[in-house]
Amino acid sequence: xxxxxxxxxxxxxxxxxxxxxxxxxxxxxxxxxxxxxxxxxxxxxxxxxxxxxxxxxxxxxxxxxxxxxxxxxxxxxxxxxxxxxxxxxxxxxxxxxxxxxxxxxxxxxxxxxxxxxxxxxxxxxxxxxxxxxxxxxxxxxxxxxxxxxxxxxxxxxxxxxxxxxxxxxxxxxxxxxxxxxxxxxxxxxxxxxxxxxxxxxxxxxxxxxxxxxxxxxxxxxxxxxxxxxxxxx
Amino acid sequence: xxxxxxxxxxxxxxxxxxxxxxxxxxxxxxxxxxxxxxxxxxxxxxxxxxxxxxxxxxxxxxxxxxxxxxxxxxxxxxxxxxxxxxxxxxxxxxxxxxxxxxxxxxxxxxxxxxxxxxxxxxxxx
Numbered sequence: 001x002x003x004x005x006x007x008x009x010x011x012x013x014x015x016x017x018x019x020x021x022x023x024x025x026x027x028x029x030x031x032x033x034x035x036x037x038x039x040x041x042x043x044x045x046x047x048x049x050x051x052x053x054x055x056x057x058x059x060x061x062x063x064x065x066x067x068x069x070x071x072x073x074x075x076x077x078x079x080x081x082x083x084x085x086x087x088x089x090x091x092x093x094x095x096x097x098x099x100x101x102x103x104x105x106x107x108x109x110x111x112x113x114x115x116x117x118x119x120x121x122x123x124x125x126x127x128x129x130x131x132x133x134x135x136x137x138x139x140x141x142x143x144x145x146x147x148x149x150x151x152x153x154x155x156x157x158x159x160x161x162x163x164x165x166x167x168x169x170x171x172x173x174x175x176x177x178x179x180x181x182x183x184x185x186x187x188x189x190x191x192x193x194x195x196x197x198x199x200x201x202x203x204x205x206x207x208x209x210x211x212x213x214x215x216x217x218x219x220x221x222x223x224x225x226x227x228x229x230x231x232x233x
Numbered sequence: 234x235x236x237x238x239x240x241x242x243x244x245x246x247x248x249x250x251x252x253x254x255x256x257x258x259x260x261x262x263x264x265x266x267x268x269x270x271x272x273x274x275x276x277x278x279x280x281x282x283x284x285x286x287x288x289x290x291x292x293x294x295x296x297x298x299x300x301x302x303x304x305x306x307x308x309x310x311x312x313x314x315x316x317x318x319x320x321x322x323x324x325x326x327x328x329x330x331x332x333x334x335x336x337x338x339x340x341x342x343x344x345x346x347x348x349x350x351x352x353x354x355x356x357x358x
Contacts, residue, residue: 031282032282033280033282168278169275169278172271172274172275172278172279172280172281173271173275177280177281177282193244194238194244194277194278194279194280194283195278195279195280196280197280197282197283213243213244214243214244214245214283214286217240217241217242217243217244218243221241221242222240222241223240223241225240226240
């Protein structure tokens with residue numbers, strides 16, 4: 001693919017004796033929003049970690065902008081993990097400052113606008129945030145980076161519908177697809193579908209299907225959930 | 234977010250139809266500026282790329298035009314807007330007739346039912 005920002009070439013990753021992902025090959029086009037979906041244990045988190053350089057493949061290669069991914073890529077890839085990433089002893093504003101200190105591409109103006117949009121109080125200690133507001137803060141921290149690749153592992157998991165809605169609206173409002181590509185994994189397939197250009201379906205560590213969401217609807221006459229069910233039968 | 238989309242049709246097409254309906258209803262008038270791609274994306278809860286596709290499609294069917302650096306506008310061509318009105322009616326009537334035929338109703342029955350509705354005043358609901 002000519003405009004691929006991420007390219008997996010026959011990538012496999014094993015933990016001890018267990019295969020996490022096997023023979024993954026795909027290209028992700030720049031300037032799109034891509035959703036990784038699949039049952040629990042299908043290899044979504046492993047795939048995203050390989051993409052960001054947090055894990056190294058046992059075989060095959062992962063390319064980011066035509067270069068082999070390494071740990072150093074963190075400078076160009078914003079990653080939101082499904083666990084951790086914020087410190088309870090900071091206030092919200094200190095947490096933002098901490099990120100601004102680490103990442104050169106951190107946009108303080110954007111962070112301020114996003115905090116306001118998410119109705120987060122800068123003076124509140126992180127440890128006293130509700131789960132929903134912690135989820136919102138993590139989105140603010142990841143999306144405020146002007147990184148060409150934004151990778152989010154389950155940004156909606158365990159959050160109530162109102163918080164999920166505000167996170168999705170926040171994403172649409174603050175990402176810039178002119179120079180950014182967004183990759184996220186989710187179980188909230190129906191809710192996230194209007195945001196996706198493309199869906200990638202994993203199962204048992206293998207790539208089962210990938211397609212543009214418009215094309216899925218055109219050819220199948222059904223949404224991603226239907227596509228997932230039909231493919232995994 | 235107002236993301237009420239049916240899963241059986243591409244989202245961009247549903248948005249094209251939604252905007253065409255707004256034009257026919259008069260909620261959007263000839264020559265009116267459409268929201269920027271980002272604002273539209275936020276309003277309807279979709280990916281900005283999808284809105285780009287919507288505006289490209291509206292241009293292709295000559296219902297809207299994009300002026301460089303200014304944005305996308307509903308066409309001022311009144312003839313085109315009249316035709317849009319007819320096209321919209323045609324597509325809804327065709328879909329309706331398709332459904333009715335599938336259930337086995339004849340055209341006579343359908344017309345009779347139309348007239349009954351008309352006399353009962355239901356058509357103005």
